[in-house]
Amino acid sequence: MAYNFTNGTQSLREIEYGQFLDKDIPATLFLICLSVIGAIGNIHTILVYLLSPVMAKYSVRVFILWLAFNDLTACVFCMPFEIFDIRYDYTFSSDGACKFFKFLNHVVTGASCILLTSIAIERYRIFVKKLPVLITNIQRSNVISSVLVGFSMILSIPVLIYYGLNEKETTFFGLIRRECRLLLEYEKLRYLGSYYIIVLFIGLVCVVMCIFSYGRILHAICTRKEWRKSIRKKPVSSVISTSDIRSETTRITSTIHNEAVELNKLQTGTCGRTNKKPTRSSHNLGNAIRLTISLMIATGVSYIGNMLYVFTKMVQILNHTMYQNHIRPISDIIGRGYFVNNASNPIIFCLLDRTFRHECMKLYGKICPKKKRVSME
Numbered sequence: 248m249a250y251n252f253t254n255g256t257q258s259l260r261e262i263e264y265g266q267f268l269d270k271d272i273p274a275t276l277f278l279i280c281l282s283v284i285g286a287i288g289n290i291h292t293i294l295v296y297l298l299s300p301v302m303a304k305y306s307v308r309v310f311i312l313w314l315a316f317n318d319l320t321a322c323v324f325c326m327p328f329e330i331f332d333i334r335y336d337y338t339f340s341s342d343g344a345c346k347f348f349k350f351l352n353h354v355v356t357g358a359s360c361i362l363l364t365s366i367a368i369e370r371y372r373i374f375v376k377k378l379p380v381l382i383t384n385i386q387r388s389n390v391i392s393s394v395l396v397g398f399s400m401i402l403s404i405p406v407l408i409y410y411g412l413n414e415k416e417t418t419f420f421g422l423i424r425r426e427c428r429l430l431l432e433y434e435k436l437r438y439l440g441s442y443y444i445i446v447l448f449i450g451l452v453c454v455v456m457c458i459f460s461y462g463r464i465l466h467a468i469c470t471r472k473e474w475r476k477s478i479r480k481k482p483v484s485s486v487i488s489t490s491d492i493r494s495e496t497t498r499i500t501s502t503i504h505n506e507a508v509e510l511n512k513l514q515t516g517t518c519g520r521t522n523k524k525p526t527r528s529s530h531n532l533g534n535a536i537r538l539t540i541s542l543m544i545a546t547g548v549s550y551i552g553n554m555l556y557v558f559t560k561m562v563q564i565l566n567h568t569m570y571q572n573h574i575r576p577i578s579d580i581i582g583r584g585y586f587v588n589n590a591s592n593p594i595i596f597c598l599l600d601r602t603f604r605h606e607c608m609k610l611y612g613k614i615c616p617k618k619k620r621v622s623m624e
Contacts, residue, residue: 259422263337271333274579278326278333281590285322288593289315291607299606305538306373307366309388314362314592317396321355321589324348329583337424342412345427349410350403356585357399357446360553363546364453365395370539371460374467402449405442409433440565447557454550461543468536541599548595549588556585 267275292315296302305311328348332339339345413428433439559582563570574581596603 285590
């Protein structure tokens with residue numbers, strides 16, 4: 248593509264637009280899809296977990312709401328900023344906006360990982376430790392979540408120092424580009440490298456905690472399922488002493504026929520109730536398994552995206568040649584892989600959690616009749 252290289256803002260903008268069309272369309276479309284899908288999905292998650300009485304029984308409900316609000320912030324504010332940054336890669340003008348949105352990106356990314364880790368620990372407390380489910384203690388969950396988000400904000404403070412507007416001389420006849428990137432004076436390993444090593448260490452600690460928690464949870468779930476299978480294989484007489492009831496019924500039948508009939512009805516009702524209890528318990532266990540698996544997969548997707556971002560940064564710092572030759576062509580997508588979990592969490596809930604889908608359809612069922620009534624009036 249030929250450009251008219253002259254000294255002037257208009258010519259630089261033309262060069263910038265040409266570069267955008269040549270190499271930045273895939274990353275832009277990628278972020279647009281994540282932003283739209285993630286915003287719609289997280290709004291659904293917030294409404295379902297806020298309004299559904301079934302979801303109110305989940306011990307991790309408050310944590311999931313905080314996670315959904317955090318992901319919605321990423322989809323509504325952080326992703327559009329990244330699209331703007333990609334589009335105006337040469338002529339970014341606001342240093343304050345650059346610092347704020349880079350800081351916000353790191354906050355929501357870190358908060359998402361830490362909240363998912365806290366959810367894993369909470370599920371571990373209930374499944375493995377069998378501690379009481381503190382459903383009504385909403386204040387406790389809100390305090391924990393706010394502290395975790397605050398910790399993510401403190402951890403992201405160095406970003407306000409390291410990032411800003413860089414002015415570089417381009418190869419286009421000495422034109423000066425202004426880009427929202429890491430400042431040149433902080434590109435040394437002792438500054439940025441040390442920071443991302445700390446971030447990587449915290450991330451690895453969270454990964455280990457999640458692996459341990461969900462590993463123990465899966466073991467507990469499999470143990471419970473085996474226990475239920477062994478219970479179902481036992482004869483009915485071992486669960487309830489029906490032989491005693493029948494002998495007692497026969498004895499009474501020989502004296503008073505009417506009372507025997509009433510006892511038989513009572514026995515039938517008792518057996519019906521005992522049959523319903525295991526069914527309800529199995530249903531609750533199935534819901535718990537689906538929720539746990541969906542949260543486990545969401546956690547895995549989150550950490551994979553974040554580790555790819557940190558890995559990209561570390562390679563850029565430690566081995567610049569490898570970064571330029573192998574990673575740079577796809578760095579616009581890989582480097583923003585941490586946004587995947589912000590959009591994918593609602594999709595994972597919808598695909599794997601049947602209760603979430605059911606409550607979402609009930610929510611639509613409450614909205615649609617109202618629209619019909621308005622249209623008929």
